[in-house]
Amino acid sequence: MxxxxxxxxxxxxxxxxxxxxxxQNRSGSALKQSxxxxxxxxxxxxxxxIVGITGLPMLASLxxxxxxxxxxxxxxxVGLENxxxxxxxxxxxxxxxxxxxxxxxxxxxxxxIFSLAxxxxxxxxxxxxxIYRSLFYVPSLIGASVGIGLxxxxxxxxxxxxxxxxGWFGMAGRGWxxxxxxxxxxxxxxxxxxxxxxxxxFLAALRQIPxxxxxxxxxxxxxxxxxxxxxxxxxxxxxIFFNTVLLLINSxxxxxxxxxxxxxxxxxxxxxxxxxxxxxxxxxxxxxxGYASAMAWVLLLAIGIGTAFxxxxxxxxxxxxxx
Numbered sequence: 001m002x003x004x005x006x007x008x009x010x011x012x013x014x015x016x017x018x019x020x021x022x023x024q025n026r027s028g029s030a031l032k033q034s035x036x037x038x039x040x041x042x043x044x045x046x047x048x049x050i051v052g053i054t055g056l057p058m059l060a061s062l063x064x065x066x067x068x069x070x071x072x073x074x075x076x077x078v079g080l081e082n083x084x085x086x087x088x089x090x091x092x093x094x095x096x097x098x099x100x101x102x103x104x105x106x107x108x109x110x111x112x113i114f115s116l117a118x119x120x121x122x123x124x125x126x127x128x129x130x131i132y133r134s135l136f137y138v139p140s141l142i143g144a145s146v147g148i149g150l151x152x153x154x155x156x157x158x159x160x161x162x163x164x165x166x167g168w169f170g171m172a173g174r175g176w177x178x179x180x181x182x183x184x185x186x187x188x189x190x191x192x193x194x195x196x197x198x199x200x201x202f203l204a205a206l207r208q209i210p211x212x213x214x215x216x217x218x219x220x221x222x223x224x225x226x227x228x229x230x231x232x233x234x235x236x237x238x239x240i241f242f243n244t245v246l247l248l249i250n251s252x253x254x255x256x257x258x259x260x261x262x263x264x265x266x267x268x269x270x271x272x273x274x275x276x277x278x279x280x281x282x283x284x285x286x287x288x289x290g291y292a293s294a295m296a297w298v299l300l301l302a303i304g305i306g307t308a309f310x311x312x313x314x315x316x317x318x319x320x321x322x323x
Contacts, residue, residue: 096277103184
């Protein structure tokens with residue numbers, strides 16, 4: 001009987017079949033491509049909207065800004081004439097810039113201060129916080145409506161509620177919206193009244209600050225103002241920055257309040273002639289669409305410069321936890 005040596009046994013046994021493995025890189029690449037296709041499919045409506053509703057009209061507006069276009073006739077190319085007229089011979093354009101800068105300069109800081117103050121007050125553990133938060137937020141939803149503008153005009157009118165309250169204290173009232181001195185502050189007050197959106201954002205930021213920070217500061221002898229200045233303000237500077245950018249952009253584009261309160265004229269004596277209101281007059285009252293398009297692009301440039309300036313200054317006053 002012949003026995004096989006161990007080496008011979010190994011040589012006669014058949015090797016086990018190998019499992020065919022799919023390369024990981026191919027399967028991962030196919031999965032990634034499938035996910036990309038799904039993402040583009042869901043993004044398609046947004047892409048169509050950004051191109052058709054925003055991109056193409058912006059390009060058309062840019063073209064019209066170099067033309068004399070009055071709707072009733074085809075656009076006539078005039079080059080830089082509209083821009084030269086804006087900065088060289090249109091006094092109401094310069095006046096609208098000055099009025100808008102005053103409006104923005106007063107509105108943005110006042111809304112920030114007022115909304116932060118209310119948020120700090122609400123953050124002290126008040127009962128029914130959700131109710132107060134909703135009530136304060138409502139003006140942000142309806143403040144830019146025509147109805148609120150008409151109501152505001154009546155409140156500050158010659159026979160309005162404001163003058164009646166002043167009469168209780170023996171003070172003479174006035175027609176606030178008809179006064180060149182007080183008409184713009186009236187519109188600023190209306191904008192400040194719609195502080196709810198900024199207040200909600202501030203309140204959310206305040207509730208994220210750990211209570212242990214304040215407890216440690218109290219143990220060290222810090223009073224309420226020192227805790228607010230040394231703890232609260234530095235930790236919410238990113239939110240202050242965010243609200244500042246939003247308010248800046250929205251304030252430059254304010255239109256409804258000035259249109260309703262002044263009756264669309266920008267009066268008295270152009271004291272409420274905001275830039276957007278003057279743009280509306282040129283476009284839809286005088287039908288100078290080419291001129292209005294040039295104004296729109298100047299406004300876009302101004303908003304871009306203002307926003308870029310705020311971003312540039314943020315490195316000096318915005319505190320982030322990682323730096």
